[in-house]
Structures are given as structure tokens and as C-alpha cells.
Amino acid sequence: MNFPTTRQVRWLIKPVWFLACLAPFVWLTLAVFGLAGLSLGADPIEETQDFIGIWALRLLLVTLALTPLRLLTGQVWLIQLRRMTGLYVLFYVSIHFLNYLIPDQGLDLGAITEDIVERSFITLGIAALTCLIVLGITSTHGWRRRLGRRWQKLHRLVYAIGILACTHFWWQVKLDTLEPTIYAGILAVLLGVRVYFRLIKNRKAQQS
Ligand code: HEM
Numbered sequence: 001m002n003f004p005t006t007r008q009v010r011w012l013i014k015p016v017w018f019l020a021c022l023a024p025f026v027w028l029t030l031a032v033f034g035l036a037g038l039s040l041g042a043d044p045i046e047e048t049q050d051f052i053g054i055w056a057l058r059l060l061l062v063t064l065a066l067t068p069l070r071l072l073t074g075q076v077w078l079i080q081l082r083r084m085t086g087l088y089v090l091f092y093v094s095i096h097f098l099n100y101l102i103p104d105q106g107l108d109l110g111a112i113t114e115d116i117v118e119r120s121f122i123t124l125g126i127a128a129l130t131c132l133i134v135l136g137i138t139s140t141h142g143w144r145r146r147l148g149r150r151w152q153k154l155h156r157l158v159y160a161i162g163i164l165a166c167t168h169f170w171w172q173v174k175l176d177t178l179e180p181t182i183y184a185g186i187l188a189v190l191l192g193v194r195v196y197f198r199l200i201k202n203r204k205a206q207q208s
Helices: 006-032 044-073 076-104 109-118 120-137 141-147 149-154 157-172 178-207
Strands: none
Touching: 006 044, 006 076, 044 076, 044 157, 044 178, 076 120, 109 120, 120 157, 141 149, 157 178
């Protein structure tokens, strides 16, 4: 018998994965209300921005890791977690964006426009969010059917989102670039594995 079976993926792995992806949001909610001994510290707005931003990036990298992991391990079910994880990225980036718009900028449209134009890392963040919204909307079966072959091409935007997100992180760091370098390195490895498998596939196609 195959492990895991379709039933196990549907009724066990997916719900567990759903709860795991929700954990940062639960942590944030508890910290906002000062429950379970958690707190957001002296600057709750910045702490929320950073905490949610980093989790959005981590889950984005997890989304990008699922296909290489499937290719390396042959575990096809991993692909079934991709849509849910990607939608969680959109969820966390939306909170990150709303935290910036409302508590941070007080919905001051003038200041926000100035920020988007003058601070390059904000411009990149907005570009990444826009692409994520497009992917989120078109992630359904209906859109997949409607777009046919173009769906796959459109969803390659996720690689651009990875690059935008890592650069966004890098550009907003003032001194210590170690953390963004590590995330950018992970992204480079994940994209490299895909390129490697693509080259192998092309070579096999040429030989046959
Ligand atoms: C895919 C989209 C995005 C991802 C993955 C992302 C991720 C991140 C990460 C990892 C950080 C740094 C956290 C840390 O220092 O520990 C960050 C900071 C930040 N991001 Fe984003 N972000 C995205 C989009 C946006 C958008 C759309 C905005 C607002 C327009 C935004 C505004 C900010 C701000 C203001 C900071 C904090 C800068 C500071 O602490 O000085 N981000 N983001």
C-alpha cells in the first residue's frame, strides 16, 4: 500500500499542515492580547511587522521547497500542500501590509505614496504583494482550467516573488545582513535545484 494514501493526505496531513501554518498567527494574537505570557515588547507595531514579515518569507520558501522536495524524494503528495501554503503566504503578507497601512502609517495616503516612491524596499514589497494577489486569485481549479497552459507560466511568478521578497528584506536591513543573506541563499538553492532538474529533463528529451 502507498504511504501516505490519498485519504491520509486529505484527513491527516492537510489538517496538521493547516494548523502548523496557522501557528504564527495564533502566537501573534496571543501576544497582541498579552495572553499566555506573550507580549510584543516596547514597539508592538514594529515587532508585528517584523514577526509577520519573517513568517511570510519562511512560508514562501517552504512553498518554493515543495516541488524540489517532490523531485528529490518522489513523494508526489507534497504538491498537494502547495496551494494551501501559498495562500497562507498571501494571508501573512496581507496582515504585514495592513499593519503597515493602519497602525504604522495611520492610513496617511500622502505619506504612504511618498514611501512607495522613495523607499525602494517598500516598492518591492508592493510589487511582491500584487503578484501574490494575482496568484491567489488564479489558484483555483476553475482558473487553472480556464487558463490551460498559460496557468503554469503565470504561476512561475512565484520565483519573481521569492526574489522580490528576499531583496525587500535585504534592502530594509541597515547593518547586519547575515539573516537576509541566509534567506537569499536558501532561495538560490531552491531555484538551483529546479534549474538542475529542468536541464536533466531537457537533455533526456533531446536524447529520445
Ligand atoms: C511577499 C511580500 C513580503 C514579504 C515576504 C515581506 C517580508 C518582510 C521581512 C522578512 C521583513 C523583515 C523582518 C525582520 O526584520 O525581521 C520585512 C520588513 C518590512 N516590510 Fe515587508 N514583506 C513583504 C511585503 C511588504 C509590503 C507590501 C509592505 C508595505 C507596503 C512591507 C513593509 C515592510 C516594512 C515597513 C518592514 C519593516 C522595516 C523596518 O523594520 O524598518 N512589506 N518584510
